[in-house]
Amino acid sequence: MIPAIEGGSAVRQKYLVFGSPMIEEAEIEEVVKALRSRWIGTGPKVTLFESMFRDYTGSPHAVGLHSCTAALHLALLAARVQQGDEVIIPAMTFCATANAVIHAGAKPVMVDVDADDMNITAQHIEKAITAKTKAIIPVHMAGRPCDMTPILALAKAHDLRVIEDAAHATEGVYQSQKIGALSDATCFSFYVTKNLVTGEGGMLTTPHADWAERIQVMGLHGMSRGAWKRYSDEGFKHYQVTEAGFKYNMMDLQAAIGVHQLPRMERYLQVREKVWRRYDAAFAALPMTLPAPVRQGDVHARHLYTILLDLDGLKVNRDYIVDALHAENIGVGIHFIGLQMHPYYQDRFGYRDEDFPVTLDLSMRTISLPLSAALQDKEVDDVIAAVHKVISYYRR
Numbered sequence: 001m002i003p004a005i006e007g008g009s010a011v012r013q014k015y016l017v018f019g020s021p022m023i024e025e026a027e028i029e030e031v032v033k034a035l036r037s038r039w040i041g042t043g044p045k046v047t048l049f050e051s052m053f054r055d056y057t058g059s060p061h062a063v064g065l066h067s068c069t070a071a072l073h074l075a076l077l078a079a080r081v082q083q084g085d086e087v088i089i090p091a092m093t094f095c096a097t098a099n100a101v102i103h104a105g106a107k108p109v110m111v112d113v114d115a116d117d118m119n120i121t122a123q124h125i126e127k128a129i130t131a132k133t134k135a136i137i138p139v140h141m142a143g144r145p146c147d148m149t150p151i152l153a154l155a156k157a158h159d160l161r162v163i164e165d166a167a168h169a170t171e172g173v174y175q176s177q178k179i180g181a182l183s184d185a186t187c188f189s190f191y192v193t194k195n196l197v198t199g200e201g202g203m204l205t206t207p208h209a210d211w212a213e214r215i216q217v218m219g220l221h222g223m224s225r226g227a228w229k230r231y232s233d234e235g236f237k238h239y240q241v242t243e244a245g246f247k248y249n250m251m252d253l254q255a256a257i258g259v260h261q262l263p264r265m266e267r268y269l270q271v272r273e274k275v276w277r278r279y280d281a282a283f284a285a286l287p288m289t290l291p292a293p294v295r296q297g298d299v300h301a302r303h304l305y306t307i308l309l310d311l312d313g314l315k316v317n318r319d320y321i322v323d324a325l326h327a328e329n330i331g332v333g334i335h336f337i338g339l340q341m342h343p344y345y346q347d348r349f350g351y352r353d354e355d356f357p358v359t360l361d362l363s364m365r366t367i368s369l370p371l372s373a374a375l376q377d378k379e380v381d382d383v384i385a386a387v388h389k390v391i392s393y394y395r396r
């Protein structure tokens with residue numbers, strides 16, 4: 001079959017948007033209710049969502065925020081990371097992980113990742129520890145938990161804080177322990193393509209009461225009392241500004257969606273696991289590496305189904321395959337182009353493409369296929385058909 005990019009007809013007539021989320025009637029009604037109540041800013045729905053998230057993760061403190069990026073930034077401030085400090089992060093991550101470190105005034109020290117699971121490991125981290133290292137940010141790439149026991153042990157031995165970037169891993173479990181209750185802080189994303197969506201949105205969990213308090217204050221201008229309490233029927237209260245904070249608070253409009261999505265997380269995960277198994281079976285004989293099996297005792301949050309193309313077995317490069325899938329009306333993603341390959345980090349910190357060979361290799365070969373709980377069986381059929389059609393055509 002001739003791919004659409006070469007003049008053939010496309011597998012689908014309608015474009016399949018990558019990462020289009022599952023939205024149900026209950027959250028639509030809850031948002032409308034919030035609008036009708038005319039209390040749409042930070043308020044009781046955020047408080048409810050935070051308490052549900054504490055129950056979900058088993059963490060004693062949860063703070064609703066505007067994004068995972070905001071959560072990472074505030075966690076670093078709570079960890080007292082500052083100018084002159086270094087924070088170890090994987091090169092294979094989204095730019096938000098590095099930018100949060102930079103905004104905290106510190107240097108993001110990038111390390112390579114494991115070729116099999118795309119995650120940072122204690123071995124990589126250990127080599128990068130210096131006298132300036134203050135914290136480590138493990139990223140649970142694609143929803144697969146990092147091997148946390150050795151990372152936490154290393155952090156303890158060197159007196160380093162651990163802040164997890166769990167943007168992909170809301171449902172993740174590491175060795176029977178829920179992600180969100182393992183380290184000094186865990187940062188979750190509820191961005192539009194994530195497993196749980198609130199539009200923009202994030203949550204920070206921490207076992208430390210003083211961190212939670214500071215994060216709450218720093219997330220709302222550094223004001224000593226929550227704004228919603230100031231205007232509620234508890235009576236007017238003066239606020240005091242105790243630090244120069246940020247505007248990172250979550251709104252009730254966002255939490256209205258989250259309180260209905262959270263109880264469905266396991267059901268949505270099961271749907272994505274089914275799609276995952278279908279992809280595993282369908283692509284086993286193609287020139288590509290499929291996601292590695294999940295470590296015994298873990299739950300993979302199944303956020304991204306990432307194939308790694310075997311470029312030697314193909315006549316074209318990854319970007320051409322992406323264009324060809326796009327022409328078949330299948331939206332795909334690339335997670336990620338290693339941070340060392342972006343001009344800003346190269347210019348500012350002197351990183352080079354070849355500094356992290358595994359990340360470089362993954363960056364050139366990875367494609368994320370659609371994996372939403374909203375996917376219909378027919379849409380999964382179309383993804384499988386398009387991948388087969390395109391890969392078979394360009395196979396050597």
Ligand SMILES: Cc1ncc(COP(=O)(O)O)c(C=O)c1O
Nearest residue numbers: 067068069094096167189190191
């Ligand atoms: C690994 C990782 N960290 C952090 C973020 C930032 O999340 P947010 O958009 O909620 O700030 C993302 C977003 O895609 C991400 O993929």
